[in-house]
Amino acid sequence: MKLPRRFFQPLATGAPAPFRDLPVKLERMIHFVPPHNEKVRARVPDLAGTVDVVLGNLEDAVPADQKEAARAGFVTMAKATDFAATGTGLWTRINALNSPWILDDLFTLVAECGDKLDVVMVPKVEGPWDIHYIDQLLAQLEARHGVKKPILVHAILETAEGVANVDSIASASPRMHGMSLGPADLAASRGMKTTRVGGGHPDYRVIADPAGDAARASAQQDLWHYTIARMVDACMANGIKAFYGPFGDFSDSEACEVQFRNAFLMGCAGAWTLHPSQVAIAKRVFAPDPAEVAFAARIVAAMPDGTGAVMLDGKMQDDATWKQAKVIVDLAKLVAAKDPDLAKVYDLG
Numbered sequence: 001m002k003l004p005r006r007f008f009q010p011l012a013t014g015a016p017a018p019f020r021d022l023p024v025k026l027e028r029m030i031h032f033v034p035p036h037n038e039k040v041r042a043r044v045p046d047l048a049g050t051v052d053v054v055l056g057n058l059e060d061a062v063p064a065d066q067k068e069a070a071r072a073g074f075v076t077m078a079k080a081t082d083f084a085a086t087g088t089g090l091w092t093r094i095n096a097l098n099s100p101w102i103l104d105d106l107f108t109l110v111a112e113c114g115d116k117l118d119v120v121m122v123p124k125v126e127g128p129w130d131i132h133y134i135d136q137l138l139a140q141l142e143a144r145h146g147v148k149k150p151i152l153v154h155a156i157l158e159t160a161e162g163v164a165n166v167d168s169i170a171s172a173s174p175r176m177h178g179m180s181l182g183p184a185d186l187a188a189s190r191g192m193k194t195t196r197v198g199g200g201h202p203d204y205r206v207i208a209d210p211a212g213d214a215a216r217a218s219a220q221q222d223l224w225h226y227t228i229a230r231m232v233d234a235c236m237a238n239g240i241k242a243f244y245g246p247f248g249d250f251s252d253s254e255a256c257e258v259q260f261r262n263a264f265l266m267g268c269a270g271a272w273t274l275h276p277s278q279v280a281i282a283k284r285v286f287a288p289d290p291a292e293v294a295f296a297a298r299i300v301a302a303m304p305d306g307t308g309a310v311m312l313d314g315k316m317q318d319d320a321t322w323k324q325a326k327v328i329v330d331l332a333k334l335v336a337a338k339d340p341d342l343a344k345v346y347d348l349g
């Protein structure tokens with residue numbers, strides 16, 4: 001373990017110092033773009049103003065013979081749009097550490113557009129050693145190319161070993177931005193018997209005891225509850241953000257919304273959107289409900305210094321519920337700063 005006083009030191013001479021605190025950003029959706037697909041890439045300048053994060057994906061879903069085209073497409077895409085001007089994050093998902101592409105991914109992207117790149121998403125992270133490797137390499141590349149602000153790292157939680165090491169991944173480096181659940185790779189890694197990408201499964205249920213001839217009540221359970229809870233705890237304990245990942249059935253927007261909402265209620269900041277139709281769902285879900293915001297604002301106003309006990313509509317409020325209310329009001333303010341329509345609805349002054 002590194003000494004605490006060395007934790008925030010740059011890992012290469014000339015690399016920017018790591019952030020002490022993460023930049024505060026609204027990241028309701030991480031929108032995946034296939035950069036080798038010229039048609040989709042052409043939509044990025046318009047897309048940039050409508051999503052919180054544009055991610056150019058270099059890993060799974062990019063055919064092996066198009067990895068180089070995806071990398072080049074990402075560089076073109078990064079240079080063509082001023083993402084910072086629209087308040088949109090620019091991320092990439094690099095190839096896995098054991099793949100033949102990762103070195104060229106990082107060498108090319110940091111050299112060509114390191115100053116525009118906010119976050120590198122790292123797939124199939126197994127433990128803190130993977131983050132340490134990327135951390136050191138990024139520091140060397142930042143130093144070589146004179147990158148001014150540190151590029152953050154986001155891990156995908158998508159292997160059984162990664163879940164076993166989730167706490168030490170979350171605390172591995174000050175470069176950690178957060179973590180996303182990757183239900184597809186995780187299902188495979190765990191030997192789960194499903195071909196779905198996220199969401200529920202009709203066969204994962206509990207049933208009531210037999211009671212004569214009456215039909216036994218039965219309810220579907222949430223396959224992802226345990227992992228999302230572990231991920232949220234690991235992230236929040238380390239001051240970083242948790243995200244739900246992909247929902248693969250684009251035809252079932254209702255189920256996508258339920259999966260996103262469960263993640264939101266559990267503490268996630270956002271989710272991946274793989275298709276334009278999922279962007280509106282993420283915007284709807286990852287912004288607090290106006291009635292909840294109004295009630296939270298009343299709690300904050302009723303306890304100006306956040307201490308004591310008061311009654312509101314028959315419900316007891318104290319220091320703990322004040323903190324709950326603060327989470328909602330702070331998020332509403334962040335959303336309102338970006339969304340004038342919701343700013344009017346929230347009416348937080």
Ligand SMILES: CCC(=O)SCCNC(=O)CCNC(=O)[C@H](O)C(C)(C)COP(=O)(O)OP(=O)(O)OC[C@H]1O[C@@H](n2cnc3c(N)ncnc32)[C@H](O)[C@@H]1OP(=O)(O)O
Binds near residue numbers: 033
């Ligand atoms: C499962 C584990 C994981 O790793 S998930 C992450 C990896 N997967 C991805 O990144 C997939 C990202 N999405 C895509 O590549 C496309 O959405 C795929 C799946 C190929 C489907 O595209 P397509 O067949 O064109 O769908 P469509 O006809 O319904 O599209 C309608 C219009 O929207 C466009 N579109 C599609 N996807 C995106 C996107 N991600 N971002 C921006 N635009 C997108 C299409 O080009 C199409 O445009 P137009 O109306 O023809 O002009």
Ligand SMILES: O=CC(=O)O
Binds near residue numbers: 060158185
């Ligand atoms: O990369 C995402 C996943 O679900 O696998």
Ligand SMILES: [Mg+2]
Binds near residue numbers: 158185
């Ligand atoms: Mg994956």
